[in-house]
Amino acid sequence: MTSTLGFAILAVLARGDRTGYDIAAGMRRPIGFFWTAGHSQIHAELQKLLAAGLVGYEAEHGPGPQDKKVYHLTDEGSAELRGWVTRPPKERPERDELVLKTYAAWLAEAGLVRRMFADQLAAHEARLAEYEREEAAFGGPPPFGDPRFGNYATLRCGLGYERHRAEWCRWMIDQLGDSESL
């Protein structure tokens, strides 16, 4: 009964051996914009994966009170991951604070709501520009089977998401527009 976080870790390890620290660093945004976790969670999860025999590690001398542990996938871990990839994802409930605020926006002053959406729009446009730069660095999609295909495909998703979100913000600002106050 590996959790989704467990599979996220396995997915990272499938691309190369890493320490818990490296996994956590790789999951910090904006690099890993589809799953995040603090290092405390990752260390705990690694111990579960270890107990389940899905990962192993080589201890090396490193900084800190404990040895540095370089984790790798076992054959069982690799098989588990491969099986998981094509199983239909379970629906996660949407929990979006901005949309919730929008639901209640009719209670507030139009000018303040407009300002909030303008800030959101700016943030989305900044991220969009960043993703577009990243996309340009790929010269088109890598072939399926290349690990970089995964990076490119998730980037495409992020790109589409930011565009949708920015467009919605613009629509909201339009709706609120021409309200005298700001």
Next chain:
Amino acid sequence: MTSTLGFAILAVLARGDRTGYDIAAGMRRPIGFFWTAGHSQIHAELQKLLAAGLVGYEAEHGPGPQDKKVYHLTDEGSAELRGWVTRPPKERPERDELVLKTYAAWLAEAGLVRRMFADQLAAHEARLAEYEREEAAFGGPPPFGDPRFGNYATLRCGLGYERHRAEWCRWMIDQLGDSESL
């Protein structure tokens, strides 16, 4: 220190008095596609809101061992909600299982991945059709200040999201396309 769930409840109550049961029912998808919660969580949260003086209730005789409690916003609750609406939302980390699977998709058979995306696409198209029917029922956006503005604006967001998602699924299927297997 009201939680976001607390504000979700206040936002629902701002539109009319309701029992805990009604709030939970209203938050079941697909009606409330921006925040969901089980009834157990809602009853617990209502007690916190009550202790904080943000809501009150009238007990009526109803089914079950306890009285039925019809909750309403207090003036403090209304003020709290109004203040919260235009405060910038805190960034929630994205946690998207399908995107995570995509990141690891290079490990799996193209045919199986394609099948998974075809299923996802079908689900998005079904929801899109449903939202489009709902949108048609509005004859254009209600004016800001009308509670129905909130419903329409969130619907627009959902519409944009489903379109973006469906497009991305189509792109993925295209990438995997012409692979012999299925």
Next chain:
DNA sequence: CCACACTATGTCTGAAGTGACATAGTCGTT
């Protein structure tokens, strides 16, 4: 030579969220 940032592992507390269990009245159907 000292301070600071970075690498690196881990524990603990508490909040948030999920699903099962418990209880019981009303209303419509068979």
Next chain:
DNA sequence: AACGACTATGTCACTTCAGACATAGTGTGG
């Protein structure tokens, strides 16, 4: 008259997650 669906409130156990605390070596810059 019995059965099931719906209304209605609540508890409990469990998992997930976030953030603080604890410890300590290495490398860089002033």
